[in-house]
Amino acid sequence: MRVVTTRDELSCARAELGTVGLVPTMGYLHDGHLSLVRAARSANDAVVVSIFVNPTQFGPGEDLASYPRDLDRDLAMLEAEGADLVWTPRVEDVYPPGWSTHVSVGGVTEVLEGARRPGHFDGVATVCKILFGAVRPTRAYVGQKDAQQTVVIRRLVEDLALGLEVCVEPIRREPDGLAMSSRNTYLSPGERAAAPVLHRALVAVEETYAAGRRQASELLGAAHVVLAIEPAVPVEYVSVADPDTLTELDLVDPARGALVSLAARLGRTRLIDNLVLAPVAPAPRPAGLDVSSHR
Numbered sequence: 001m002r003v004v005t006t007r008d009e010l011s012c013a014r015a016e017l018g019t020v021g022l023v024p025t026m027g028y029l030h031d032g033h034l035s036l037v038r039a040a041r042s043a044n045d046a047v048v049v050s051i052f053v054n055p056t057q058f059g060p061g062e063d064l065a066s067y068p069r070d071l072d073r074d075l076a077m078l079e080a081e082g083a084d085l086v087w088t089p090r091v092e093d094v095y096p097p098g099w100s101t102h103v104s105v106g107g108v109t110e111v112l113e114g115a116r117r118p119g120h121f122d123g124v125a126t127v128c129k130i131l132f133g134a135v136r137p138t139r140a141y142v143g144q145k146d147a148q149q150t151v152v153i154r155r156l157v158e159d160l161a162l163g164l165e166v167c168v169e170p171i172r173r174e175p176d177g178l179a180m181s182s183r184n185t186y187l188s189p190g191e192r193a194a195a196p197v198l199h200r201a202l203v204a205v206e207e208t209y210a211a212g213r214r215q216a217s218e219l220l221g222a223a224h225v226v227l228a229i230e231p232a233v234p235v236e237y238v239s240v241a242d243p244d245t246l247t248e249l250d251l252v253d254p255a256r257g258a259l260v261s262l263a264a265r266l267g268r269t270r271l272i273d274n275l276v277l278a279p280v281a282p283a284p285r286p287a288g289l290d291v292s293s294h295r
């Protein structure tokens with residue numbers, strides 16, 4: 001496994017690789033990140049991982065300075081997973097002196113996380129454009145845990161014809177349901193014990209949907225009943241939205257499904273989680289009712 005810092009070093013190392021699966025990360029790795037590495041390894045000649053705590057996606061007062069970092073541990077985990085190349089740029093390698101180009105994705109960035117973290121997705125889109133340009137991956141692997149981010153990155157890649165495939169991998173969870181996240185390390189023991197209520201609320205929505213309820217108000221009601229059990233977990237929002245446009249829904253169309261997402265703040269820690277209500281294929285018509293055969 002090679003570890004490089006500058007864009008020139010990256011470019012030389014990349015030239016020796018065939019198809020590349022890129023896993024962009026901010027480090028402090030856990031099994032969610034490693035599941036992306038495994039997915040990338042299964043479909044590409046080589047796996048490239050970037051580790052970069054991107055300053056442009058943090059707002060004022062957010063946790064840029066305290067974001068957890070442990071490069072030695074990360075590199076040992078990536079070596080064990082068989083990553084081929086790790087890019088650990090400094091800020092000036094990503095944003096060289098004189099850098100003044102920003103990428104801004106419209107529409108889907110205006111709601112949910114984008115509405116609560118102004119400028120966040122401009123930072124994500126800008127750094128992804130730079131990472132993709134520098135690594136030239138065949139495929140990029142991102143986690144469903146950051147659901148809106150996956151929509152933004154797909155839009156970026158399509159709109160700017162970046163010529164790579166975006167692969168979205170399922171959320172990896174702790175045994176009690178809490179979505180794995182580098183920021184879980186901020187949680188106090190009491191907060192950690194309360195945090196799985198977020199997943200339980202999402203499961204309650206899924207069960208309500210499976211019971212045939214389609215009104216967003218009923219689905220959201222099911223989540224809030226569960227969330228009320230843990231007043232120590234103040235929820236910022238729970239949303240039932242179209243999975244592609246992220247527009248808030250009144251009624252879920254079973255043919256399209258929905259994204260149910262939420263955010264909560266536990267002390268200093270802001271957590272997000274989500275669950276997809278998968279589209280249901282219409283039931284096949286019984287053969288005797290096939291009108292086309294009576295034409």
Ligand SMILES: Nc1ncnc2c1ncn2[C@@H]1O[C@H](COP(=O)(O)OP(=O)(O)OP(=O)(O)O)[C@@H](O)[C@H]1O
Nearest residue numbers: 025026027032142143145146171172180181182183
């Ligand atoms: N639990 C998870 N399951 C699957 N993928 C994940 C999980 N957590 C993070 N990822 C994905 O890993 C990639 C890198 O994410 P990042 O380094 O920000 O980790 P994180 O754990 O999400 O950290 P944060 O605490 O900042 O939310 C992203 O594509 C993200 O969606």
Ligand SMILES: CC(C)(CO)[C@@H](O)C(=O)[O-]
Nearest residue numbers: 024025026054124127146
């Ligand atoms: C995609 C990403 C690496 C861009 O900094 C980051 O937002 C993340 O880790 O999810």
Ligand code: BAL
Nearest residue numbers: 026057058120146149
């Ligand atoms: N994975 C999310 C990155 C962020 O919260 O900035």
